[in-house]
Amino acid sequence: MSPARTPAALCTPACVTRSAPEVPPAELARRYAALTYEIGVGVTQGARLAEPRALRARAQGILGALGIRLDAGPGRLTVTGSRPGTLVVANHISWLDVVSLLAVEPVTVLAKREVGRWPVIGSLARRAGTQFIDRDGIRQLPHVVAELASTLRSGRSVLVFPQATTWCSVAGGRFRRATFQAAADAGAPVRPVTIRYYRHGTRSTTAAFLGDETFGASLHRVARARGLTVRVTAHAPLRGDDRRDLAAQAQAVIGAHELPAHL
Secondary structure, eight states, X not given: OOOOOOTTTOOOGGGSOOOSOBOOHHHHHHHHHHHHHHHHHHHHHGGGGGSHHHHHHHHHHHHHHTTOEEEEOSSOSSOTTOSSOOEEEEOOOOTHHHHHHHHHOOOEEEEEXXXXXXXXXXXXXXXXXXXXXXXXXXXXXXXXXXHHHHHHHTTOOXXXXXXXXXXXXXXXXOOOSHHHHHHHHHTOOEEEEEEEEEETTEEXXXXXXXXXXXXXXXXXXXXXXXXEEEEEEEOOOBOOSOHHHHHHHHHHHHXXXXXXXXX
């Protein structure tokens, strides 16, 4: 388990980029209308939303509605032909991380229980088959690891965020090791993925979801942002049977060449 974050290290809404120009009111209204449409389609799809093609289309639709450009390489998030499935691990900056990764390739998401109660994202997450866990439920941890290993053995791939909470930079927070134990137990490959956000080509924290900020406040800032791009970079898969080594390798790869975001 990672150590508690000290106040000096804590990312807060004060870390968010605010200098770039915002979209005019008419464009903001259009974006909210488009987002409402995409959410409505997802809700009406019901259980069918969990189907990979439908889930990817909705995720791409949400990004498009908010005016966000997705920059992802041609590589898959999962390891082609792998059985067991792939443990996809990524740094965690924003609630948009999940949407962005599902827009690249739908996988099962392991998320904290609070996400299921969020407006907009929560209802879609439940319908998409997200597995919710209590991040602070230490007694449940062995059960969560065993269930995750079983899911991977079945051939399904799972997305996790080992930092457990959001940070304003890729390098923030040490990776927790529990989910890597599941990969080791299942003999599953680990795919490290780096997520970064840019505005007009410059690193930005606009999309960051930080501190005690509400989901609504974060959504409104994202919806107003002009020129926002999310870049998803999938790295070579890792294999091993030592969770500490896997966690350390994944964090090193994801944070390689990290530069401070422009605040």
